[in-house]
Amino acid sequence: MRKIIILIIIITLAILIVIFFIINKKEPINSLIGTGAIISPTGNVIDWEKSSILGVQFDDQNLLVQDTVSSKTLVDLMAEEKPIKILIVPGHDEKSGGSEFSGIAERKLNVQLAYYLIDLLKEENNITADVVKNKDGTYADWFNQYLEENKLEIILFKENSRKIMEKTFKDISPSLNSFIFNNAPEETSLNLYAINKYIDDHQIDIVLHIHFNDHPRKNYNSKGKYSGFSIFVPDSQFLNGEESKNFALAIKNHLETIIPKSTHPLESRVIIEDQKLIAIGANVSRQNVSALIEYGYIYESQILSKNIRDVFLKELAFQTYLGIREYLRKENNQDTTLLPHTWDKNMKKGKGSSEDVLSLQMALKQESLFPPNNKSLQECALDGIFGNCTNQAVIDFQEKYKDETLEPLGYKKGTGFVDSLTISKLNELYSQ
Structure with missing residues (x-):
């Protein structure tokens, strides 16, 4: 019996030794990741320190980093009638979830x-x-094809992004502004790096990620205490x-x-620099212009209301579009989708x-009457609800145009009731 046990041990050791040599001979991907080596699609091992992955060119002596696209460069491209490439990335899918509230x-x-935003951008000749x-939330065929054909390179891109962060930017200080996010699931993380x-492969000039916010609380069936929008961008120390x-x-x-600025203490700056958010280039995995917008919290009244949700999303898209045009130094001839409007x-x-x-x-x-009494959009939201703020603003409007809205009725003070005379004045000013 003892001989049999010894024989089994010897055979087991022999098998383990053979497996060890086979593994080392094949140089599996996992052993190469983290050692400064990458594998090309042809199977060749490449020294990442001498490669140009991520647009960062290394040599033995110096570290040469390609310049990021500047505003001047984009404007020059516009002047030369060369198209600016923009990619819009709506956040989350059925697997990664995202926020939900009240269905x-x-x-x-x-x-x-x-x-809504892409329809506006496609009207531009040079974008x-x-x-x-x-539109159903699934990834586009071209992206699925890219992911399938480049999966190995994407995995290595992800790992080498971290390498470059450590080696190239060792002098970069950890961000004091870095916001706390839930770690992305592995598949979601891979898609974002893809x-x-x-x-970078297709030299996209601007990438914009679209999200709505939420925050942890005990009862997710009740509204949270924060509201307002915020925008996340790469740390200013990044290219x-x-x-x-x-x-x-x-x-x-x-x-x-x-819409009002976020009331969350960590979002009070509105534009928030971050080093770790994958979407905007965690581990320096992005070049050129990149931003992620949280268009407010999902439980805010404009989103909950079926009556105005669609028109409000269009307005959010339009204001984003105007911002993009402003960044590209293009004049804007219209400042809202909510006007002109005819009231009856x-x-x-x-x-x-x-609506x-x-x-x-x-x-x-537009009359500088809303929000009234020097209140903010945080206190008086553009939400389509005729509440105290709107009532006071209507009173102020009626008194501003009292000769047309009040005096014919014998009134000296505004009523807050939008009657035919007030409607007539509104239509005169804002229906065309």
Whole structure:
């Protein structure tokens, strides 16, 4: 019996030794990742320190980094009538989830807004734009094909992004501004790195990720306590950080005319630099302009309302479009999709939301009357609800044009009730 046991041990050891040599001879991918080597599609082992992955060129003596596209370069391309390439990435899918509230799925909102934006961008002669997903939220065929044909390179791209971060940017300070995100699932992470690699491979000038926010709380059936929008960009120490921030600023300038800035303490700066968010280039995996917009929190009234959700998403897309045009130094001839508008029904204070009231709020805003009494959009949202803020703004409008809206009725003070005379004045100013 003892001899049999010894024989089994010897055979087992022999098998393990053979396996060891076979593994070392084949040099599996896992052993190469982290050693400074990569494998090309042809099977050749390449020293990443002498490669140009991610647009970063290494040699034995010096580290040479390609310049990121600057605003001047993009403007020059526009002047030369060369198209600017833009890729829109609506966040999340059925596997990675995203926020949900009251039956509303963030991933669907993201896609809807993305296609409203892409329709606007495609009207521009010198902009080529695409969305990475279909309208049903599935990845586009061209992206699935790219992912399938380049999966190994994408995995290595992901690993070598970290290598480059460590070797090239060892002098970069850890970001004090870095926001805390849930770690992306492996498949989601790979898809995001695939998008980043595609962007660099195809020299995309601008990439914009679309999201809606949420925050952890005990009861997800109740609304959270935060609201407002924020924009995430690469850390300013990254190659594309400064220009991405300029891009985000242009969009912020337009979004803040219709939605308030985030009230979350960690988002109070609105434009937030981050080193670890994959979508905007974690581990320096992105070049050129990159940003991720959180268009407010998913439980905010404009999103919850079936009556105005669609028109409000269109307005968010339009303001983003105006921001992109501003960044590219193009003049904007229109500043909202909510006007012109024709009113034909009386309106008064109430709880429901409507497109008529939403356009009324925008008209009052154009008159510098909304929000009233120096309040903010955080206190008085553009939400299509005829509440106290809208009521006061209507009173101020009526008193501003009292000779046409009040005096014919013998009134000296505004009523807040939008009657035929007030409607007539609104239509005179904002229906054409």
